[in-house]
Amino acid sequence: MINPAWLNTFCTLVEVNHFTRTSERLFMTQSGVSQHIKKLEQQLDCLLLERHGKQFTLTAQGQSLYQRGSRLLKDWQFLEQELHNDSPYSGDVKVQSPGSCGLKFYDQLLNLQATHNNLSIDYRFAPNESVEQAVANHNADIGFLTQAPTRSEITSHKLGQEELLLVTPAGYPTPNWQTLCELGFIGHPDAKHHAQLLLSENYPEFEHINQIKRTGFSNQISLILEPVSLGLGFTVLPAHAVGAFNKPEQIKIHHLANPISESIYVCHHRNRPLAKRMHTVIDTIKSINSI
Known part of the structure; x- marks a missing residue:
């Protein structure tokens, strides 16, 4: 099993693209960052970085590990958050939809937030394809779509028309x-x-x-x-x-x-169970709208 601490160091390094700034972000020494990367390469028996002086590029294996590993880390973070905070009326909810849905839904969700001050709604307008990608990449908790999703990692159901x-x-x-x-x-x-x-x-x-x-x-x-x-x-x-x-x-x-x-669909990531606050958002839209 991949060591989560080593994987987190590796993914942070890829995102920051600098050893010193990675060590600062993770409150580690620079040599500690290098040791984590070395141990990860030894455990996986492959080269993850090609070093060019103080710079580096990802190998094909490194790119693959980052793409999948960063998603795993987000899933672990989500799990930890849900275990500690699963109130139906508090926490952050990231929502995306095409503008036509947003014009109808956003004011209603602001009213919900005004009633429950510990609930934070992050609402962004985007085309269908971008909404679907955001949900698939865990950049949105809930997506409203006007086309049925095509990505295998997304589950959805129809709200109305x-x-x-x-x-x-x-x-x-x-x-x-x-x-x-x-x-x-x-x-x-x-x-x-x-x-x-x-x-x-x-x-x-x-x-x-x-x-x-x-x-x-x-x-x-x-x-x-x-x-x-x-x-x-x-x-x-x-x-x-x-x-x-x-x-x-x-x-x-x-x-x-x-x-x-x-048709209007509500969707979320197939491998991420919805927290209670996300059900609150969906139920609010369902109860107010006869689409």
């Missing part, structure tokens, strides 16, 4: 295919997914979003409809993101003949 809406500048009747092509598309991180779902079911000409010229892009959920309101193009967004726009008179919302809703 939210309608997708076609949005054009004000003054447009329900647009035909030619009108959409003339307007152009305002992109956003989940635009390809949203457009594929809605447009493919309502426009026979649609094959992929690249058929339509892109006239803008924003990765800020609150700003995606700004160029639409100025007549620069159209976009497709979940209903709550559209409803949060503060200039509704400058846009036109279209409910198409074949309505489409996207």
Whole structure:
């Protein structure tokens, strides 16, 4: 079995990339750091570092050990935290979601935190792919997704659904295919997914979003409809993101003949049981939202 102390020293050294600063962080001598690395190499019978004077690079074995070892160390840290602090209303909870979910969920979680002062909510907006990666890498405790996760290390279940809406500048009747092509598309991180779902079911000409010229892009959920309101193009967004726009008179919302809703999933790491406070967060979202 790999010595956890040696593994921690090795992973810290890789992250800090400096022997002296590693020794300072771990409250060790520099020779102690070197001894831990040497003992780890001897135990594993392979070279982990290629030394170049005071610098070093990782060998292939060293890279593999760091990738897996750092995850193990995080798992051990999580286990220790959960054993000592498993209150449903205290501790940190890291949440990530696409912006459309965040607009709906974040205020509710802030209200939860205001009621329970020892609970700390760290909420970050990110595209589906980034949310999934964050959960897989233990950088988020809980992820909300608008696509079913594909990574084997993630488990999920469906919370509900939210309608997708076609949005054009004000003054447009329900647009035909030619009108959409003339307007152009305002992109956003989940635009390809949203457009594929809605447009493919309502426009026979649609094959992929690249058929339509892109006239803008924003990765800020609150700003995606700004160029639409100025007549620069159209976009497709979940209903709550559209409803949060503060200039509704400058846009036109279209409910198409074949309505489409996207599923919303809650996910977490398969190998990490949820702490009680994380269940509190999920239950809060479930109880308040009829998605």
